[in-house]
Amino acid sequence: DVKVTQSSRYLVKRTGEKVFLECVQDMDHENMFWYRQDPGLGLRLIYFSYDVKMKEKGDIPEGYSVSREKKERFSLILESASTNQTSMYLCASSGYRGTDTQYFGPGTRLTVL
Amino acid sequence: AQSVTQLDSQVPVFEEAPVELRCNYSSSVSVYLFWYVQYPNQGLQLLLKYLSGSTLVESINGFEAEFNKSQTSFHLRKPSVHISDTAEYFCAVTDPSYGGSQGNLIFGKGTKLSVKP
Numbered sequence: 488d489v490k491v492t493q494s495s496r497y498l499v500k501r502t503g504e505k506v507f508l509e510c511v512q513d514m515d516h517e518n519m520f521w522y523r524q525d526p527g528l529g530l531r532l533i534y535f536s537y538d539v540k541m542k543e544k545g546d547i548p549e550g551y552s553v554s555r556e557k558k559e560r561f562s563l564i565l566e567s568a569s570t571n572q573t574s575m576y577l578c579a580s581s582g583y584r585g586t587d588t589q590y591f592g593p594g595t596r597l598t599v600l
Numbered sequence: 601a602q603s604v605t606q607l608d609s610q611v612p613v614f615e616e617a618p619v620e621l622r623c624n625y626s627s628s629v630s631v632y633l634f635w636y637v638q639y640p641n642q643g644l645q646l647l648l649k650y651l652s653g654s655t656l657v658e659s660i661n662g663f664e665a666e667f668n669k670s671q672t673s674f675h676l677r678k679p680s681v682h683i684s685d686t687a688e689y690f691c692a693v694t695d696p697s698y699g700g701s702q703g704n705l706i707f708g709k710g711t712k713l714s715v716k717p
Contacts, residue, residue, distance in 0.1 A: 491643070520704075522707075527609065527709060528709060529690065529707050529708055529709035529710050530644075530690065530707040532704070535704065577643055577644065579644075585632050585694040586632055586649075586651050588634075588646045588649065589644075589646075589705060590645075590646075591636075591643035591644040591645065592643050593641075593642060593643045594642075594643050
C-alpha cells in the first residue's frame with residue numbers, strides 16, 4: 488500500500504514562529520504536493536514539486552516556502568506564522584502522468600494563536 | 601483556466617435512498633476526471649476515475665460516475681446509500697495548464713454527504 492505520512496496530526500504555534508510541516512512518501516513518486524483545506528473553499532494548492540530540488544508555485548504560495556532535498560520528503564515552511572494560516576494542511580504524492588492517482592496523507596491541523 | 605463546480609455543498613439523505621452528487625468542469629480539452637472521498641478526520645482517498653473508454657466508471661463500494669463530454673459533467677451516483685457513506689466528496693480534473701508536470705489536479709469545493717438513519 489502507498490503510504491504518505493505527515494509529521495504531526497495537530498500542531499499549535501504562536502504568531503511569528505517558524506513552522507515546519509514534513510511529508511514523507513514511500514512509493515518513489517515523482518510528484519509531491521501541499522494543499523490547504525478550509526471549510527467551503529475545498530483544497531487549494533500551495534506548492535508542488537515534480538523532482539528533487541524542483542518546486543513550482545500553486546494558487547496560494549504567499550507566506551509559504553517548500554523544500555525537497557530527497558525524493559521521498561517534501562517540507563512546507565511557514566516563515567512567520569500568522570493567524571490566517573490556521574488551517575488543515577494536506578500532503579499528497581503521485582506519479583508524473585496525468586492519469587496517476589494522488590495519494591494523500593492524513594493531514595496536519597495547524598492552529599496559530 | 602480550468603475550474604470545477606460542485607453544485608451542492610451539502611446533501612442530506614436517508615439510509616437506503618439514492619443519491620447524486622453533481623460535478624461540472626469548464627474546459628473542453630481532453631481531461632481526466634476523479635472523485636475523491638474524505639471520511640471524518642482522514643485524508644482524501646481515490647473513489648474512482650475516468651481516463652478513457654467507457655463513460656461509466658464504478659468504484660468497489662457501489663458508487664458510479666458518468667462522463668458526459670457534451671455537458672462537461674461527471675456526476676457521482678449511488679442507488680442505495682449507507683450510514684458509512686457519510687463523508688465529504690471532492691470532484692477533481694487534471695489541469696493541462698501547468699507545464700512542469702501532468703499530475704496536477706483542480707479540485708471542486710466539496711460536497712458533504714450526510715446519511716441519516
